[in-house]
Every structure is written in C-alpha cells, then in structure tokens.
Amino acid sequence: MTTPGAPLIEVENLEKDYPTGAGVFQALHGVSLRIAEGEFVAIMGASGSGKSTFMNLLGCLDRPTRGSYHLDGQDVGRLSSDQLAALRNREIGFVFQGFNLLPKLTALDNVALPLMYAGMGREARRRQAQAMLERVGLGERSHHTPLQLSGGQQQRVAIARALATRPRIIFADEPTGNLDSETSRQVMDLFSQFNREEGITLVLVTHEADIAAYARRCIRFQDGRVIEDVAQAEVAA
Amino acid sequence: MIFTSLLETAWHALTTHRMRSFLTMLGMVIGVAAVILMLAIGQGAQAMVRSSIESMGSNLFIIMSGAVSSGGARVATGDAPSLTFDDADAIRDLPDILASAPVSPGGAQLIYGGVNWNTSVYGTTPDYAVVRNWSMASGSFFSDADVRRGARVAVIGGVVARELFGDEDPVGKIIRIKQAPFEVIGVLASKGQSLDGRDQDDTVLVPISSAQQKIFSNTLRNRARFIMVQAVSEKRMDAAEASINELLRSRHRIGLGQDDDFTVRNLTALAETAASTTRIMSLLLGAIAAISLVVGGIGIMNIMLVSVTERTREIGIRMAIGARRRDVLWQFLIEALTLSLFGCGIGLLFGIGGAWLVERLAGLPVAVTPASVLMAVGVSFLIGVFFGFYPARRAAGLDPIDALRSQ
Numbered sequence: 271m272t273t274p275g276a277p278l279i280e281v282e283n284l285e286k287d288y289p290t291g292a293g294v295f296q297a298l299h300g301v302s303l304r305i306a307e308g309e310f311v312a313i314m315g316a317s318g319s320g321k322s323t324f325m326n327l328l329g330c331l332d333r334p335t336r337g338s339y340h341l342d343g344q345d346v347g348r349l350s351s352d353q354l355a356a357l358r359n360r361e362i363g364f365v366f367q368g369f370n371l372l373p374k375l376t377a378l379d380n381v382a383l384p385l386m387y388a389g390m391g392r393e394a395r396r397r398q399a400q401a402m403l404e405r406v407g408l409g410e411r412s413h414h415t416p417l418q419l420s421g422g423q424q425q426r427v428a429i430a431r432a433l434a435t436r437p438r439i440i441f442a443d444e445p446t447g448n449l450d451s452e453t454s455r456q457v458m459d460l461f462s463q464f465n466r467e468e469g470i471t472l473v474l475v476t477h478e479a480d481i482a483a484y485a486r487r488c489i490r491f492q493d494g495r496v497i498e499d500v501a502q503a504e505v506a507a
Numbered sequence: 508m509i510f511t512s513l514l515e516t517a518w519h520a521l522t523t524h525r526m527r528s529f530l531t532m533l534g535m536v537i538g539v540a541a542v543i544l545m546l547a548i549g550q551g552a553q554a555m556v557r558s559s560i561e562s563m564g565s566n567l568f569i570i571m572s573g574a575v576s577s578g579g580a581r582v583a584t585g586d587a588p589s590l591t592f593d594d595a596d597a598i599r600d601l602p603d604i605l606a607s608a609p610v611s612p613g614g615a616q617l618i619y620g621g622v623n624w625n626t627s628v629y630g631t632t633p634d635y636a637v638v639r640n641w642s643m644a645s646g647s648f649f650s651d652a653d654v655r656r657g658a659r660v661a662v663i664g665g666v667v668a669r670e671l672f673g674d675e676d677p678v679g680k681i682i683r684i685k686q687a688p689f690e691v692i693g694v695l696a697s698k699g700q701s702l703d704g705r706d707q708d709d710t711v712l713v714p715i716s717s718a719q720q721k722i723f724s725n726t727l728r729n730r731a732r733f734i735m736v737q738a739v740s741e742k743r744m745d746a747a748e749a750s751i752n753e754l755l756r757s758r759h760r761i762g763l764g765q766d767d768d769f770t771v772r773n774l775t776a777l778a779e780t781a782a783s784t785t786r787i788m789s790l791l792l793g794a795i796a797a798i799s800l801v802v803g804g805i806g807i808m809n810i811m812l813v814s815v816t817e818r819t820r821e822i823g824i825r826m827a828i829g830a831r832r833r834d835v836l837w838q839f840l841i842e843a844l845t846l847s848l849f850g851c852g853i854g855l856l857f858g859i860g861g862a863w864l865v866e867r868l869a870g871l872p873v874a875v876t877p878a879s880v881l882m883a884v885g886v887s888f889l890i891g892v893f894f895g896f897y898p899a900r901r902a903a904g905l906d907p908i909d910a911l912r913s914q
C-alpha cells in the first residue's frame with residue numbers, strides 16, 4: 271500500500287521520441303505530474319497532442335525515452351519486461367477505444383483471461399469472471415462472443431476484464447469514442463461507481479467535455495506538453 | 508501460468524481453425540504413418556531373413572564341384588563332379604569340422620496313390636540332417652547303414668507330406684520316385700522359406716547311393732555335386748576353410764599354380780551379407796519416410812508463422828493484460844506440439860493399420876515394434892519443438908505496444 275500522501279503515479283520530465291523516416295519525432299516534451307490513489311483524472315487535448323503516448327507510458331506498455339516514472343514508489347524504468355507484465359496484470363487495467371476483446375472467446379473467457387495470467391485455476395477464475403460480469407450488468411451474456419454483443423456491451427466486458435484482477439488503476443483511452451451518448455453515459459456511470467465505491471484510480475482520455483465532466487481533475491495536453499491541470503469544478507464552471 | 512491453462516488455450520486456438528489445423532496435421536500424419544509402415548516392412552523383412560538364416564544351419568560351408576572363374580561364373584566341368592564321397596569323409600576327419608555330407612541334387616516326380624507331385628530330391632547322408640539342423644516331425648532319418656546298402660527309404664518335407672498324403676500318416680507308406688518304390692520313414696519338421704525364397708519343406712531326402720542308382724541313374728558313382736560342411740564354431744570358420752582347401756588340393760593332386768576343381772563358399776558369411784542388405788534396405792525405407800516427417804514439420808512451422816502474424820493483435824492484447832514473454836512463447840510452442848503430437852497419434856493409427864493391411868493383403872511379413880512407435884513419438888515431439896520454437900519466439904519477442912497497434 272502507498273504511504274499516506276505519497277502519490278500513486280509520479281512522472282518527472284517524461285519524454286518520448288519516435289523514430290520516423292524523417293528522423294526522430296518527439297511526442298512528449300518533459301511531462302511532470304502526480305496522481306494520487308483514488309483520483310479520477312480526465313486527459314484532454316487535440317488529436318496528436320500525445321495523450322495516447324502518455325497513457326501507454328503510464329500503463330507500462332511502452333518505455334519512456336527520458337525521464338522517470340514511479341508507480342507506487344517503484345521506479346518503473348528499472349523493471350524487467352516480466353516484472354512490467356506482472357505489474358500490468360495485477361496493478362493496472364486497460365480499457366481501449368476499440369474494446370480489444372479476443373473475438374473467438376466468450377465474454378466470460380475474455381474477462382477470465384487476466385486471471386489466467388495471474389495463475390488462477392480454471393474454476394476459480396470463471397467464478398470470479400462471472401461475478402465481475404454481473405457487476406457490469408452482463409451476467410446473462412457471459413457465453414456470448416464479442417460479435418454477439420453491442421458496442422456498449424463489449425465495452426462493459428472490457429471494463430469487467432480490466433477490473434478482473436482487482437487492479438488499483440484503470441487507464442482508459444477514449445473508452446466512449448466508439449459509443450453513442452446513451453451508452454457512453456452507462457459506461458461512464460460504471461467508471462464513476464468503481465472510482466467512488468472501490469477507490470480505484472481512474473485516468474481517462476477523452477475528446478468530449480461532457481465525458482471529462484465526470485472526472486474531478488482535468489489535464490490538458492498540447493504538442494506533447496501539459497498546458498493545463500485543473501480541478502473538475504473549474505472545468506464544469 | 509498453469510500448464511492446463513496452456514493446453515486449454517492451445518486447444519481453443521486449434522479448434523477455432525479446424526480445417527487449417529487438420530491440414531497442418533496431415534503432413535505429420537502422413538510422415539508418421541509412412542515411417543511406421545516402412546519400418547514395419549523393413550523389420551518384417553529382417554525378421555524373415557533372420558529366421559531363414561537360423562533355419563539354414565550355422566557355421567556352414569558349401570563345397571561345389573568345379574571352379575569358379577574370377578568373374579564369378581561356374582566353369583563348365585561337364586557331367587563329372589570332381590568331389591567324391593571319400594572327399595566328404597576326409598573333410599569330416601579334419602579337426603575343425605563337425606559334420607560333412609555329400610549331396611546329389613535333382614528333381615523328380617513323386618507318386619502316391621493317384622496323386623503326383625514334382626519336387627526337388629536330395630541324395631545325401633545322415634550328416635546332412637546335422638549340418639542343416641533338420642529335426643523330425645515324425646519317424647526318423649535314414650542311417651549310415653541305409654546309405655551303405657542303398658536302401659530305398661525316403662524322408663519327406665512337410666509340403667510333400669501334405670500334398671501326397673493329406674491327413675494320412677506318411678510313415679511306412681511306399682511312394683514312387685521316378686517310378687522306383689521308396690518307403691517313407693520320416694517327415695521333416697517345418698523350416699519355411701530359405702534366403703533365396705524357396706520353400707525348404709518342399710523336398711525329399713534319400714540315401715545318396717539310392718538316389719544315384721534308382722533316381723538319377725548316374726554313370727559316375729561315388730561322386731557328389733556338392734558337399735555341405737559344418738565347422739565346429741564361428742571362430743574356427745577361417746581355419747576350417749583353409750584346411751578344406753589344403754586337403755582337397757592334395758587329394759585332387761592339384762599342383763602349385765593350377766586352378767582348383769572345386770569351390771568353397773562360406774554360406775554363413777553370405778547369409779550375413781543378405782541380412783545386412785535387408786538392414787540397409789529397411790534403414791533406407793525409414794530414411795525416405797523420415798523426409799516426409801520433416802516436410803510435415805516444415806508445414807507446422809509455416810502455419811505457425813502465419814498464425815503469429817495473423818494474431819499479432821491478440822498477442823498484444825494478451826501482453827497488455829499481463830502475459831509475460833514466456834507465457835506467449837509457451838502458448839505457441841504448445842500449439843505446435845499439440846499439432847505434431849496429435850498428427851503423430853493419428854499417423855500411428857494409420858501406420859499400424861496400414862502395416863496390418865500389407866500383411867493381410869500383400870502377404871508381406873511386417874513387424875511394428877514398440878521401439879519404432881516410441882521413436883515416431885519422440886521424433887514428432889522434437890519436430891514440434893524444433894519447428895514450433897522459431898515462430899513462438901517471434902511471437903514472444905513482439906513489443907506489446909507495436910503488437911496492439913497492428914491491424
């Protein structure tokens with residue numbers, strides 16, 4: 271557990287270079303910020319401003335070119351790829367714009383997948399996955415494959431999967447980007463509920479102000495830099 | 508990650524692409540079936556050769572009348588064999604020799620009741636039974652006394668007994684060999700095929716004296732077409748051969764530099780050559796079949812590579828939710844192994860079934876040994892690991908973020 275007051279996420283001068291045909295493209299220019307446990311943060315910014323790049327670094331899917339990243343006091347830059355995998359499995363949940371469910375697996379098996387990599391036995395993980403699906407309101411659809419589910423239902427399965435191993439943080443990159451406003455609202459209600467009731471830290475990228483309004487803090491990116499970091503009340507005002 | 512989860516994942520992946528998995532396995536099925544079948548045929552042939560060699564008798568020489576030219580052809584010696592009964596007796600007295608039997612071979616028609624049968628007739632002595640390791644199914648072999656007095660007695664092989672007598676007991680019956688009446692005094696125990704494919708049970712043995720007088724009506728008495736000799740042991744074969752050569756050259760008064768009028772052949776050595784020929788043949792068959800097994804393995808590698816490329820996004824998703832590199836490696840390796848071992852299992856069924864059919868329909872002797880089954884399983888396992896490893900490592904080496912971005 272975190273020592274009281276210490277941030278769950280702490281990045282210092284984070285930079286990311288992408289090699290391109292025309293030399294190196296720098297997508298992040300010295301991003302420094304802290305996120306405490308239990309926060310609900312929205313990240314906004316124009317297309318190409320580096321939001322996804324930043325999320326991938328926070329989610330330990332990618333490594334920064336320069337700068338440091340401490341997750342729960344651990345220097346992520348020093349971890350091996352196996353340790354990063356374990357971190358992604360236990361501490362982090364992802365929700366993507368495109369859902370990223372495995373199309374050949376049922377909803378239940380998709381949700382059980384992270385538990386398999388956590389080393390849980392078949393029966394136990396199916397039980398836990400079923401419970402998780404019930405919490406997102408899809409207990410009846412556990413044996414449907416993603417193709418047999420609507421976009422909103424698929425995203426709820428993805429949320430159940432992200433929460434299956436009871437992680438402390440959820441990173442969601444435009445989770446409502448493919449959904450209409452009604453289903454977007456359902457998905458956001460789910461997120462808020464888990465944040466409020468379970469204290470799960472939420473970092474969410476969105477282009478829409480009404481989605482960002484669910485968060486209590488809003489960070490704005492522009493050209494790879496943080497240009498604004500404000501509390502929710504100011505955004506709503 | 509637990510092993511059963513890996514198997515479950517592999518099974519799921521393979522059953523979602525049934526047709527593809529089936530076709531990939533087909534290469535292994537055909538390879539394993541071919542290896543099992545070829546080994547079964549080769550080992551069956553070897554077993555047959557081995558039993559023929561055993562039935563021939565051990566540590567054998569055949570001494571033939573007449574020389575053999577350097578090219579291997581018999582030099583014509585007219586109708587007069589150079590070997591005599593006395594030569595055979597003298598050879599028996601050599602220190603390394605156990606038994607020595609002069610033989611006068613020929614063909615003749617046998618008649619019993621209304622039935623007649625053509626077979627090969629050997630005029631010989633009781634030593635022949637020793638040399639050829641013949642035992643009796645019933646009755647007894649003729650004696651030296653029978654040979655001395657030219658008794659009209661015969662010992663018949665199992666095939667002759669069956670053809671002439673059916674279920675009747677042949678011992679004590681009179682048969683006609685080229686019109687001359689002979690009393691059957693014994694039936695030989697069955698030996699089966701000889702190395703050159705002849706049925707050794709289709710034969711009649713009579714005293715050599717009676718054969719020459721009553722059957723072949725030879726003008727030159729006391730001469731034998733060949734002499735069969737058994738040495739005391741395998742170790743003494745070379746010494747025995749040398750002393751036989753020396754003895755016969757002096758008995759036939761062959762001077763230095765003159766050609767022999769006889770030929771000594773080491774039959775046991777010839778049989779060993781035949782045995783090693785079949786061994787090489789069966790190895791060759793197995794090797795050719797093994798090539799198809801390797802081709803099957805390459806098929807697995809090919810499909811696994813396609814599969815890794817196709818499933819890059821899936822790999823990315825698995826990594827994002829916590830799969831370690833070794834989990835991904837195992838996933839693809841187990842898939843390849845499942846393909847190769849399943850293919851192997853089905854191939855074994857087809858191979859063993861095919862061997863059974865070959866035995867049933869073609870009458871060839873086959874032998875599916877536990878060793879060849881174990882080898883097929885082992886090789887399939889190695890093929891799965893060998894050809895599955897490269898695609899699996901490629902999958903495990905993917906960068907999570909690149910894999911996730913791929914379409």
Ligand SMILES: Nc1ncnc2c1ncn2[C@@H]1O[C@H](COP(=O)(O)OP(=O)(O)OP(=O)(O)O)[C@@H](O)[C@H]1O
Pocket residue numbers: 288289290295297315316317318319320321322323324
């Ligand atoms: N793999 C890559 N190679 C090269 N350049 C990249 C790569 N990924 C992203 N970029 C560049 O980095 C910049 C930031 O990209 P990023 O995906 O983080 O933007 P974003 O803020 O998420 O945009 P959007 O709102 O459209 O999703 C973009 O200009 C993009 O072209």
Ligand SMILES: [Mg+2]
Pocket residue numbers: 321322323443
């Ligand atoms: Mg983005």
